[in-house]
Structures are given as C-alpha cells and as structure tokens.
Amino acid sequence: xxxxxxxxxxxxxxxxxxxxxxxxxxxxxxxxxxxxxxxxxxxxxxxxxxxxxxxxxxxxxxxxxxxxxxxxxxxxxxxxxxxxxxxxxxxxxxxxxxxxxxxxxxxxxxxxxxxxxxxxxxxxxxxxxxxxxxxxxxxxxxxxxxxxxxxxxxxxxxxxxxxxxxxxxxxxxxxxxxxxxxxxxxxxxxxxxxxxxxxxxxxxxxxxxxxxxxxxxxxxxxxxxxxxxxxxxxxxxxxxxxxxxxxxxxxxxxxxxxxxxxxxxxxxxxxxxx
Amino acid sequence: xxxxxxxxxxxxxxxxxxxxxxxxxxxxxxxxxxxxxxxxxxxxxxxxxxxxxxxxxxxxxxxxxxxxxxxxxxxxxxxxxxxxxxxxxxxxxxxxxxxxxxxxxxxxxxxxxxxxxxxxxxxxxxxxxxxxxxxxxxxxxxxxxxxxxxxxxxxxxxxxxxxxxxxxxxxxxxxxxxxxxxxxxxxxxxxxxxxxxxxxxxxxxxxxxxxxxxxxxxxxxxxxxxxxxxxxxxxxxxxxxxxxxxxxx
Numbered sequence: 001x002x003x004x005x006x007x008x009x010x011x012x013x014x015x016x017x018x019x020x021x022x023x024x025x026x027x028x029x030x031x032x033x034x035x036x037x038x039x040x041x042x043x044x045x046x047x048x049x050x051x052x053x054x055x056x057x058x059x060x061x062x063x064x065x066x067x068x069x070x071x072x073x074x075x076x077x078x079x080x081x082x083x084x085x086x087x088x089x090x091x092x093x094x095x096x097x098x099x100x101x102x103x104x105x106x107x108x109x110x111x112x113x114x115x116x117x118x119x120x121x122x123x124x125x126x127x128x129x130x131x132x133x134x135x136x137x138x139x140x141x142x143x144x145x146x147x148x149x150x151x152x153x154x155x156x157x158x159x160x161x162x163x164x165x166x167x168x169x170x171x172x173x174x175x176x177x178x179x180x181x182x183x184x185x186x187x188x189x190x191x192x193x194x195x196x197x198x199x200x201x202x203x204x205x206x207x208x209x210x211x212x213x214x215x216x217x218x219x220x221x222x223x224x225x226x227x228x229x230x231x232x233x234x235x236x237x238x239x240x241x242x243x244x245x246x247x248x249x250x251x252x253x254x255x256x257x258x259x260x261x262x263x264x265x266x267x268x269x270x271x272x273x274x
Numbered sequence: 275x276x277x278x279x280x281x282x283x284x285x286x287x288x289x290x291x292x293x294x295x296x297x298x299x300x301x302x303x304x305x306x307x308x309x310x311x312x313x314x315x316x317x318x319x320x321x322x323x324x325x326x327x328x329x330x331x332x333x334x335x336x337x338x339x340x341x342x343x344x345x346x347x348x349x350x351x352x353x354x355x356x357x358x359x360x361x362x363x364x365x366x367x368x369x370x371x372x373x374x375x376x377x378x379x380x381x382x383x384x385x386x387x388x389x390x391x392x393x394x395x396x397x398x399x400x401x402x403x404x405x406x407x408x409x410x411x412x413x414x415x416x417x418x419x420x421x422x423x424x425x426x427x428x429x430x431x432x433x434x435x436x437x438x439x440x441x442x443x444x445x446x447x448x449x450x451x452x453x454x455x456x457x458x459x460x461x462x463x464x465x466x467x468x469x470x471x472x473x474x475x476x477x478x479x480x481x482x483x484x485x486x487x488x489x490x491x492x493x494x495x496x497x498x499x500x501x502x503x504x505x506x507x508x509x510x511x512x513x514x515x516x517x518x519x520x521x522x523x
Contacts, residue, residue, distance in 0.1 A: 110360050
C-alpha cells in the first residue's frame, strides 16, 4: 500500500537557511536562459558570502559578483546572450573583485561536471591542450594515455555542495521536468551536488507530469533532488521556454544599471529588483 | 539587362561560402551575420550535405529566418542541445567559423580578455568553446572590422589554438582554415604563419598592411572573387532586410 507521499516542497523564504558561507554552489541554466533567479535572489538577500560559484554564467554570476559574494568563479563564459557581456561580471573582473577564477573551455566544464557526477577525480578531454586555459589554471594537469601516445587534459571532477536549478514543472517528490528545447546541464548539476534545490514554475501531481508532455521531458529524477521550491516566474528575467521568453526590456535595464558609472543607479536598480 | 551592384558584404559572404566548400556532411557553426549567410549560401550551392544549426537546439533541414531560431520557422531535422554539441565537437563532424577579438600571426585567437588575465584591462566573454574547437575540427575566423587592434603580434589569451601551439595530441585534429575579414581573405603558409590569400576589390595592399599589426605581403595577392548573379539572388533571399550591411557597411 502507498505510504505517506514524499513531500520535498520548501518555501522560497527558507532557501537561504539551507546554504552557508564558503560553500561551492553550482547554478544551472545557460547564459541568460532558465537561470534559478528566485533562488539566487535569496542568496542576495542573505548574509551568505565567500562562495565558489560554478556556472555557465549569465546574470546570476553578474549579480553575485556585484554583491561581492564570489570568492572563486568556475566558468566557461559569462553572457546575457542577447547582450554579449554582463557589465557586472566584466566590472568585477576588471577591478579584481573576484579573488580567484577558473576559466575553462565549455567542453572542459562539462567534463568536470561529468567527473563530479560520476565521483571520478578527473575526466580526460582533448580541449584545452595548447591553449592558455592551461596557463590560467596552473593546477591543471595532463594525463598520458596508457594505450597509445596521446596526452589529454585531466579535468578535475567538480563536486558541488549545493546545486540550484530551475525547471518548468516538478512533483512534490522532486521529479523535475523541462518543457523547452534544451535541458542544458541541470541534471548533471544535480548529480554532481550533495544537495540540490530545484525551483519550478509549478508543482503538479506526478500523474500530471506525463499527462501533457512525453516522459523524455522528465530530466531530473527525485533521487538527485532534496528540495522543491514552487516559484512562478522564478527564472525571470532569463528565459524559461515555453512558459515565458527572456524579458529583454528588463535585461536591458539590468545591463544599463550595471554599466552605469554612478553606484546610486545600480543600488536603485538592485533595491527595486530584490 | 540590369547591372547589379556588388557590395563588400556580398564579397565577404561568398568568401565564407568558399571556406565551407568540400567540408562534407558536418555541422556548420557560424558566428556572425556574414558567416550565417555564407554557410546558407554554401549549402544552397556547392555543399548541399552541410548541416545547419538554428543556434539553439536544432539542426535545420530548412533554415529559419536569418538570426532566428527554430521557434520562428524552418524544418528541424535533428535535436542537438548544448550537451550534444560538445560530443559533436569531439567527434570532429563540425566546421566552425568563429569571431575573434585578437588574432596573431600564427592564428592564435582571443575572445577571453584583454591585458593580463589575472586582472584584465577588458574582460570579454571567456574562452567559450575555442580551445576545444581548434583541437578537434576545422576552424576559420571572421573579422568584420579588420584593424591592427585585432591583428596583433601576440594575443593576450590564446583561446583558439594557433599553429605554433598545436603540438602532440593538440595537433592531431588541429586544422585552421582561413580568416575572412572585411578587407581580405587569409590562409597560412607552410610554417603556419598567416598569409594573404586574396584582397577584396577596392582594398589596396598598403591599406591592408596598415590595418594589420604584423608584416604581411599583399603586393601580388589576387582579388577576392565576386559572387555570381545566382549567388547574389540567394544572398538577397536569405537576407532580404540587408542585415549583413550592419556588419559590413
């Protein structure tokens, strides 16, 4: 017989209580697409700081960098997509406000996540060889193939204390569903993390998940999810197709405020935003 | 009979198309407006087996309107979300034409940052896929505003691997093709150095040298070919709004 149903739902206001300063936090999505902005805002509202952030960066990275909460950033790029550069990120880098960075090739970044998810210490990859990624990451080592003369980059496994991801739907047990064209790497982020906090547009019944969408849309199994946060509009102003596209007007205002020489303009934007 | 005006942008589009001639059944990756039109032209003329992407999650049998995704039209033929792209890169079945903020005489490319990367003078987007692309499959570059600030003696961050750095495993699939700019088309000589393949009609060798931060020899360079009438028709059909003139006025 069915026992008490699993309920991992968590109010948005309790998210910060699950996080601590100094943690390594993975953030799902890609650029300015399906970023867990509601969860990121909870960090911005809190005293949590000194974070190692691992992300295919968008405004999540820009906002956390501007707030001085990033001690180390692991990234392949930071972009707002329709606006190529995030002014908060470029400003933080140019002022030396991110103490440590690990800039990877995008494929290396995925290899690191895969290794982390598989509990491997590294994954070999051709990407990075010959490039300044090796110089920018002096701890990176190469590995000789035991089978032939090839030498590959050994991307260290990225293990995360917490992953924050945003999907379209989930049930209360933590089965997450994406309905847009691209899953990005949210399932890998969940598997590479000790704790995953997943926000969704809507929490529905398990039956409802497959009533209107194919089972292949069930991206993140509950065995990798600890908390489910219902946060409608939780990816705004990034895109969350097909529920909503990117709020380009809002993003423009974000970029303009971030770019402004006057700190007041940014503070005004940030207060309004939070 | 009407005389068609051939613009610099159209010459550039045809040069991009030529760069993809003979690439075969691979995924064409094109960053920029002129490259996006160029790969469509290549597919419509000499290389119909080329696979086009919508820039998001689909390969397109019929491409969507220029700079739009599958959501705006066209016919998807395969699902290739970002996770597949990195596997396609590693498989080698891909041909990229990327942009560049800096390129040096060995074809090293930088899109990461300007100055010392520890605290850059100008932070750019990051290395993105350039390190992986350049050691896995053919890579060309597109530079819309050719200048001595872009064509430098030495790049600040080698994002895309140049010919001098491609040794050992990095050399196995390393394949730099051409650099198409608004002034000329470049290739590489036997020692891996950037050389002029052709100079666009209306550009003088002196102008080209002036805009290039390392010595080049354009004195005997042939003229880049002009697109045919048939190609011009395709270019206009793919870019009816003339978006290419935003990149190359």
